[in-house]
Amino acid sequence: MKVGDFISVRDLEKNDIDFLLDKAEATEKKMAEGCSELDGKVVATLFFEPSTRTRLSFQTAAQRLGAKVIDFGSTSGTSMVKGETFTDTIKIVDGYADLLVIRHSVEGAARYAAKVAEHPVINAGDGGNQHPTQMMLDLYTIRKLKKKIDGLNVCLVGDLKYGRVMRSLMYGLAMYKANVTLISPKGLEMDVEAVKEVKQKFNAEIIETNEMNLRDADVLYVCRIQKERFTDVYEAERVQKEFRVTKEQIDGCKKDMVILHPLPKIDEIDLAIDKSPHAKYFEQAKNGVPVRMAIISELLKKK
Amino acid sequence: MKVGDFISVRDLEKNDIDFLLDKAEATEKKMAEGCSELDGKVVATLFFEPSTRTRLSFQTAAQRLGAKVIDFGSTSGTSMVKGETFTDTIKIVDGYADLLVIRHSVEGAARYAAKVAEHPVINAGDGGNQHPTQMMLDLYTIRKLKKKIDGLNVCLVGDLKYGRVMRSLMYGLAMYKANVTLISPKGLEMDVEAVKEVKQKFNAEIIETNEMNLRDADVLYVCRIQKERFTDVYEAERVQKEFRVTKEQIDGCKKDMVILHPLPKIDEIDLAIDKSPHAKYFEQAKNGVPVRMAIISELLKKK
Amino acid sequence: MKVGDFISVRDLEKNDIDFLLDKAEATEKKMAEGCSELDGKVVATLFFEPSTRTRLSFQTAAQRLGAKVIDFGSTSGTSMVKGETFTDTIKIVDGYADLLVIRHSVEGAARYAAKVAEHPVINAGDGGNQHPTQMMLDLYTIRKLKKKIDGLNVCLVGDLKYGRVMRSLMYGLAMYKANVTLISPKGLEMDVEAVKEVKQKFNAEIIETNEMNLRDADVLYVCRIQKERFTDVYEAERVQKEFRVTKEQIDGCKKDMVILHPLPKIDEIDLAIDKSPHAKYFEQAKNGVPVRMAIISELLKKK
Numbered sequence: 001m002k003v004g005d006f007i008s009v010r011d012l013e014k015n016d017i018d019f020l021l022d023k024a025e026a027t028e029k030k031m032a033e034g035c036s037e038l039d040g041k042v043v044a045t046l047f048f049e050p051s052t053r054t055r056l057s058f059q060t061a062a063q064r065l066g067a068k069v070i071d072f073g074s075t076s077g078t079s080m081v082k083g084e085t086f087t088d089t090i091k092i093v094d095g096y097a098d099l100l101v102i103r104h105s106v107e108g109a110a111r112y113a114a115k116v117a118e119h120p121v122i123n124a125g126d127g128g129n130q131h132p133t134q135m136m137l138d139l140y141t142i143r144k145l146k147k148k149i150d151g152l153n154v155c156l157v158g159d160l161k162y163g164r165v166m167r168s169l170m171y172g173l174a175m176y177k178a179n180v181t182l183i184s185p186k187g188l189e190m191d192v193e194a195v196k197e198v199k200q201k202f203n204a205e206i207i208e209t210n211e212m213n214l215r216d217a218d219v220l221y222v223c224r225i226q227k228e229r230f231t232d233v234y235e236a237e238r239v240q241k242e243f244r245v246t247k248e249q250i251d252g253c254k255k256d257m258v259i260l261h262p263l264p265k266i267d268e269i270d271l272a273i274d275k276s277p278h279a280k281y282f283e284q285a286k287n288g289v290p291v292r293m294a295i296i297s298e299l300l301k302k303k
Numbered sequence: 304m305k306v307g308d309f310i311s312v313r314d315l316e317k318n319d320i321d322f323l324l325d326k327a328e329a330t331e332k333k334m335a336e337g338c339s340e341l342d343g344k345v346v347a348t349l350f351f352e353p354s355t356r357t358r359l360s361f362q363t364a365a366q367r368l369g370a371k372v373i374d375f376g377s378t379s380g381t382s383m384v385k386g387e388t389f390t391d392t393i394k395i396v397d398g399y400a401d402l403l404v405i406r407h408s409v410e411g412a413a414r415y416a417a418k419v420a421e422h423p424v425i426n427a428g429d430g431g432n433q434h435p436t437q438m439m440l441d442l443y444t445i446r447k448l449k450k451k452i453d454g455l456n457v458c459l460v461g462d463l464k465y466g467r468v469m470r471s472l473m474y475g476l477a478m479y480k481a482n483v484t485l486i487s488p489k490g491l492e493m494d495v496e497a498v499k500e501v502k503q504k505f506n507a508e509i510i511e512t513n514e515m516n517l518r519d520a521d522v523l524y525v526c527r528i529q530k531e532r533f534t535d536v537y538e539a540e541r542v543q544k545e546f547r548v549t550k551e552q553i554d555g556c557k558k559d560m561v562i563l564h565p566l567p568k569i570d571e572i573d574l575a576i577d578k579s580p581h582a583k584y585f586e587q588a589k590n591g592v593p594v595r596m597a598i599i600s601e602l603l604k605k606k
Numbered sequence: 607m608k609v610g611d612f613i614s615v616r617d618l619e620k621n622d623i624d625f626l627l628d629k630a631e632a633t634e635k636k637m638a639e640g641c642s643e644l645d646g647k648v649v650a651t652l653f654f655e656p657s658t659r660t661r662l663s664f665q666t667a668a669q670r671l672g673a674k675v676i677d678f679g680s681t682s683g684t685s686m687v688k689g690e691t692f693t694d695t696i697k698i699v700d701g702y703a704d705l706l707v708i709r710h711s712v713e714g715a716a717r718y719a720a721k722v723a724e725h726p727v728i729n730a731g732d733g734g735n736q737h738p739t740q741m742m743l744d745l746y747t748i749r750k751l752k753k754k755i756d757g758l759n760v761c762l763v764g765d766l767k768y769g770r771v772m773r774s775l776m777y778g779l780a781m782y783k784a785n786v787t788l789i790s791p792k793g794l795e796m797d798v799e800a801v802k803e804v805k806q807k808f809n810a811e812i813i814e815t816n817e818m819n820l821r822d823a824d825v826l827y828v829c830r831i832q833k834e835r836f837t838d839v840y841e842a843e844r845v846q847k848e849f850r851v852t853k854e855q856i857d858g859c860k861k862d863m864v865i866l867h868p869l870p871k872i873d874e875i876d877l878a879i880d881k882s883p884h885a886k887y888f889e890q891a892k893n894g895v896p897v898r899m900a901i902i903s904e905l906l907k908k909k
Contacts, residue, residue, distance in 0.1 A: 060400065064371070
């Protein structure tokens with residue numbers, strides 16, 4: 001891997017991703033044995049914006065590699081409340097730890113931190129911008145379940161305008177020559193420029209629609225539609241109902257279609273689906289551990 | 304041990320408890336040496352209801368076995384606030400960790416989690432229901448201090464109606480043929496059905512009284528009487544005073560009587576007692592570590 | 607070292623400090639290798655008053671030695687809110703851990719805890735009183751950067767009346783025969799008795815002034831002047847401006863003068879200074895890890 005930090009999908013070449021997916025696969029296979037590869041290393045998790053799942057996934061990954069973890073805790077109990085700058089906080093933690101995992105509500109925060117810190121920085125989500133390790137585990141999950149990514153019909157369903165995860169995923173899927181269908185309510189379509197860029201860059205065919213037609217889908221990737229996006233409460237409810245994944249909705253779909261979701265989910269997937277063989281989102285979440293192990297290991301090997 | 308989770312005293316046979324108490328004793332003896340038995344394992348502590356003492360005790364136990372710990376943190380900074388279901392939270396953490404320790408304010412939450420999770424679950428207290436590791440360390444402490452449990456005169460003092468710990472302890476003591484005396488203020492007596500069940504099941508003699516007669520006690524187990532249980536403030540104060548353990552109160556007791564308390568205590572035991580040789584509640588708290596080590600070790604060996 | 611706890615600078619002889627500074631130096635040199643010296647040991651961090659930097663520094667130090675960490679968390683989620691006494695909390699945690707690190711807003715809290723606990727206690731700051739590990743890392747940083755302490759011109763600048771760090775540092779510097787200049791706004795001078803004591807005890811020359819004359823300084827140690835100390839807002843702003851460290855302010859200073867700060871800093875040092883070769887406060891913060899490793903290691907070796 002060329003880069004010393006893990007900030008954005010755009011910093012990565014397909015080779016890098018291939019390499020990391022392979023490394024994650026190897027990591028998963030030997031995970032049960034225990035590992036002391038990063039013995040003596042300290043990983044800091046700095047979640048300026050809370051996210052239990054992602055924080056625990058990184059802490060599990062670091063510790064399964066033998067590293068120790070220091071956690072910044074919620075920002076309420078920190079020097080930030082005393083007025084310390086973000087720069088100072090990063091520099092101080094950079095003096096303690098060997099690698100920093102950062103989640104922040106401001107776009108570009110992780111990139112900025114990577115410039116300030118001497119040690120490697122992993123972006124665990126910055127505002128509506130990037131969440132590159134999520135994309136990695138999404139690709140990993142698809143590849144693991146389907147044995148390939150190219151040529152698969154992947155439907156991205158939900159709020160594609162504000163959903164940070166979806167834009168990165170479209171990018172990654174296009175890179176891998178999947179057939180991407182973007183399904184969203186009117187007004188929550190994926191950013192036009194983002195679609196255009198991906199089409200040109202990867203010569204990808206991206207279908208855009210407002211219809212829940214899932215017949216040919218190999219992978220159905222669902223994300224939440226937030227009520228707050230609508231001014232009209234009735235319209236919000238109508239749309240949430242229309243794009244909700246139910247048994248009826250997936251009736252007639254491919255038998256081996258898999259449903260993914262970045263989690264946490266609220267009610268956008270009917271609870272009855274959880275027990276169907278299509279539901280793979282908990283396995284997907286679990287895959288975050290070997291994928292993050294591979295990334296952490298690679299970055300710490302480099303420095 | 305037959306069971307793969309540790310949810311309720313009722314799932315355990317006396318053999319299981321004997322086995323775990325012996326294992327805890329062996330664990331305590333070699334604790335100072337350090338241990339890497341669970342190297343490579345990850346234990347998650349999920350305290351949906353805060354309890355510093357219990358959380359730290361489990362985290363110490365897991366780490367003294369060589370396991371790593373991930374902590375869910377307070378629920379405020381979690382996906383729960385975004386509306387995620389308890390089921391989803393458990394499933395996700397189950398994907399990261401090898402064992403889950405759960406405390407929840409809702410009765411049955413731990414049992415439910417054990418059904419959802421593939422990995423072993425330990426109940427660290429669910430509502431007013433069960434707190435089985437507390438009972439284990441109580442029995443362990445009594446056995447350690449008195450070299451036996453059967454035939455001992457054990458007085459359980461305080462709020463026996465709402466005190467979750469007391470009901471489990473009565474059950475365990477009866478199983479071990481101790482002579483149990485239940486001492487509570489009027490209106491805060493132990494649940495009639497619970498007493499009846501224990502009498503029948505273990506052919507135990509349980510004495511019930513509202514009088515603080517401690518003359519024959521070998522063990523005095525105290526728990527808090529909360530003011531909120533009384534509508535009349537004066538009555539609350541009168542009762543708290545009457546059942547408070549003071550030097551006068553234990554005057555004339557057996558010289559080797561030991562006083563236990565699940566902690567935290569407020570003012571139900573006079574501070575002067577802390578320095579008396581009767582006071583063993585801090586040693587009791589300390590015993591939580593080897594007892595929980597034994598339980599964690601056993602459950603992870605099984606899977 | 608004679609003492610079994612690390613509570614106050616006044617408990618230490620110069621020999622002890624020398625020994626610890628040497629040990630920290632040796633520790634820092636071999637830090638990258640990883641260390642398992644404290645394998646099997648548990649260190650508890652109890653921060654009754656939040657301080658991210660100090661907490662993370664101790665947690666890093668303990669873990670880099672191979673010890674495990676249990677963290678008390680913020681006091682909101684603890685038994686303290688249920689009314690448990692400080693004594694009980696200390697006794698319980700003392701039963702779990704091998705060493706306790708305590709920060710508390712009340713003066714003397716750490717000393718009291720050391721009396722209650724059987725295991726070693728480190729004072730991580732108690733109210734306006736002592737913060738001895740900060741002084742250690744300050745001396746360590748000065749010695750590391752300047753190869754000596756005695757004979758150096760050290761200016762302590764800012765609020766010397768309420769700044770807990772400054773009084774300890776004056777004490778340590780006088781012990782090492784540095785030439786100390788105390789520079790503060792009127793009304794925020796160092797306590798007269800403290801200066802008198804240090805002068806007598808170490809036969810030290812201490813210069814006191816209200817002027818920012820930094821021409822001869824080898825070390826400039828800055829701390830924050832809080833607006834709340836002034837009744838007059840305009841006076842507060844005038845003073846903050848006057849004692850602010852800017853490029854103009856240090857124009858004409860020695861080329862190898864170093865600027866230190868206990869951090870977090872707000873605006874008492876101009877951001878442009880951060881990039882100057884004088885700024886050494888982030889390196890200073892980083893030095894907290896080997897210094898605290900040396901102290902923890904020494905205390906745990908003893909017991």
